[in-house]
Amino acid sequence: MSGSALYETFARAPLSFERGEGSWLIARDGKRYLDFAAGIAVNSLGHAHPHLVQALTEQAGKLWHVSNLYEIPGQRRLGERLVAASFADKVFFTNSGAEALECAIKTARRYHYVGGRPERFRTITFEGAFHGRTLATIAAGGQPKYLEGFGPKAEGFDQVGFDDVDAAEKLIGPETAAILIEPIQGEGGVRPLPSQSLRRLREICDREGLLLIFDEVQCGVGRTGRFLAHEWADVTPDLAAIAKGIGGGFPLGACLATDAAAAGMTAGVHGTTFGGNPLAMAVGNAVLDVVLADGFLDEVRRKSLLMKQGLAAIQDEFSDVVEEIRGEGLLLGIRCRVPNAALTEALRDQQLLAVPAGDNVVRLLPPLTVSDEEIREALNRIRAGAAQASAPPVVAAAS
Ligand SMILES: *Cc1c(COP(=O)(O)O)cnc(C)c1O
Secondary structure, X not given: OOOOOOOOOOOOOOOOEEEEEEXXXXXXXXXXXXXXXXXXXXXXXXXXXXXXXXXXXXXXXXOOOOOOOOOOHHHHHHHXXXXXXXXXXXXXXXXXXXXXXXXXXXXXXXXXXXXXXXXXXXXXXXXXXXXXXXXXXXXXXXXXXXXXXXXXXXXXXXXXXXXXHHHHHHHOOOOEEEEEEOOEEOXXXXXXXXXXXXXXXXXXXXXXXXXXXXXXXXXXXXXXXXXXXXXXXXXXXXXXXXXXXXXXXXXXXXXEEOOOHHHHOOOOOOOOOOOOOHHHHHHHHHHHHHHOOOOHHHHHHHHHHHHHHHHHHHHHHXXXXXXXXXXXXXXXXXXXXXXXXXXXXXXXXXXEEOEEEOOOEEEEOXXXXXXXXXXHHHHHHHHHHHHHHHOOOOOOOOO
């Protein structure tokens, strides 16, 4: 066995890659894999994108890190661009999604604290949510499998059923500060929340004086064919967390806020050593150069349609394997009639990488730069994988 020095926390596939080129990963044995996992929606521009390589290497020759004791021009620039592209007025940079959520939750609590209602600190969340693995974000996500064995669940998180807006409304009490939701659940199984529900949550928050927080760590930064996924619902939050796609593979996250929501985040109340460092900012700015370029998001939507049409045909052909196709843009899910692990493995046998999710779903998360030809190739491999998953089980040879 591996005799590994590493924590045994990851059930890793027996694969190791040497390099990547666009939508492809090349394994150490030379085999080429079509990467529709994209580092779990992280490699938004694929692997070794020339513009990102250039931005990172140029910055690496100049300055890596100075800390937030000093001005960081790249941070100012990326902040201004995120503000221009979104509902937000203010940005705080982090190294991960969970930290961006921590910042959003703290910002909501401080908003009420400085507004003279310090008793308001609770956040309402939804079943199936995933917000990260810190002590606060496992409490927010509410999944027993992530909470077990880590002591009392962090105080201040209450959960209702998926899309149960009525229950959320009823649960609001004098201590409620915010409602936190993913516009499309990623880990939960590519479950989109109806636009109507997001709009109702906005109305409820406005009426009750609560802050609405969107977790766009997975669905944001172009993944759904809009810059932020909530744009589909024509509703804006007070706070949003982004990460994954904004770094294109470099660890980078951000909490976006309106001026009003960020009112309590004054000098010294929050901080980070690495967040917003010059390397991350160079890459984040380079990702935006591409994602915000004219026509890029239109292309994501067009490619989504191509994927959805192909997947619908596969569903017709293998209705014993595929129950439903869902998702938006290039955040797509195949709800399976066989165990999702079986289809994921069958796809891996076809040298196509995908990611299992909750609700027995297989996620397809290609780089946003995926070509039509690569989509057609992926569909061929998914058809072959579905055929394999549909066939009666063959006794595997012992290895
Ligand atoms: C991945 C993810 C997170 C956590 O991000 P990390 O960078 O792993 O901390 C939070 N929310 C959602 C929706 C995610 O998909």
